[in-house]
Amino acid sequence: MAYPIDIRPITESERAWQREILTEHFSSPTISSRRKWIDTMVLPGLVAWRGGQRVGILMHAPMARGAECELVAFAASETQSGVGTPLLAAFVEAGRRAGCSRLVLTTTNDNLDAMRLYQRRGWRMVKVYPGAMDDARREMPEMPLIGSYGIAMRDDVEFELRLDGGESTE
Numbered sequence: 001m002a003y004p005i006d007i008r009p010i011t012e013s014e015r016a017w018q019r020e021i022l023t024e025h026f027s028s029p030t031i032s033s034r035r036k037w038i039d040t041m042v043l044p045g046l047v048a049w050r051g052g053q054r055v056g057i058l059m060h061a062p063m064a065r066g067a068e069c070e071l072v073a074f075a076a077s078e079t080q081s082g083v084g085t086p087l088l089a090a091f092v093e094a095g096r097r098a099g100c101s102r103l104v105l106t107t108t109n110d111n112l113d114a115m116r117l118y119q120r121r122g123w124r125m126v127k128v129y130p131g132a133m134d135d136a137r138r139e140m141p142e143m144p145l146i147g148s149y150g151i152a153m154r155d156d157v158e159f160e161l162r163l164d165g166g167e168s169t170e
């Protein structure tokens with residue numbers, strides 16, 4: 001029988017694990033997004049648990065009523081394991097409760113699986129930052145050039161989920 005997924009806020013005692021899982025997925029717990037560096041070690045976040053094990057993480061900016069909130073890092077210890085969907089749903093629910101106007105995230109141009117996941121859950125692709133990953137890699141050379149599906153990781157793609165009833169337009 002599959003164990004249910006339980007989502008809990010991250011605690012200070014889990015910061016070492018956070019550093020480890022984010023370094024594994026993104027080379028560092030400091031993440032490049034929209035041409036900025038964001039240190040996730042000081043952010044709030046959510047941890048997914050299954051069968052007594054930590055199986056996923058989602059780090060985000062502090063939430064405030066009427067303001068946007070950025071999802072900064074999102075990873076599962078095993079992909080396509082059904083962990084990401086409830087973690088993302090918990091983040092969206094927290095954003096609604098906090099009264100955020102919109103939720104925003106970026107993914108890299110190679111990450112077709114993530115783009116599918118977000119779009120199937122109502123997120124809209126709203127902006128591209130061409131060359132943002134190339135610029136980030138100059139500052140953090142350990143970031144790989146080749147990403148998923150053999151695609152060069154070069155750009156940031158911004159997705160949003162409006163919570164204020166507005167339309168996604170530029």
Ligand SMILES: CC(C)(COP(=O)(O)OP(=O)(O)OC[C@H]1O[C@@H](n2cnc3c(N)ncnc32)[C@H](O)[C@@H]1OP(=O)(O)O)[C@@H](O)C(=O)NCCC(=O)NCCS
Pocket residue numbers: 025074075076077078079080081082083084085086105106107108111114116117118120
């Ligand atoms: C992004 C990420 C956190 C999502 O977590 P996940 O556990 O893979 O997500 P889920 O399993 O809930 O859903 C992903 C897709 O896999 C599918 N899936 C779930 N279990 C599956 C299985 N056993 N076999 C095949 N597909 C499966 C889901 O249906 C979903 O597809 P859909 O979007 O078409 O509905 C995870 O894939 C990950 O860590 N990726 C690497 C890091 C990353 O890219 N992070 C995002 C950067 S923005």
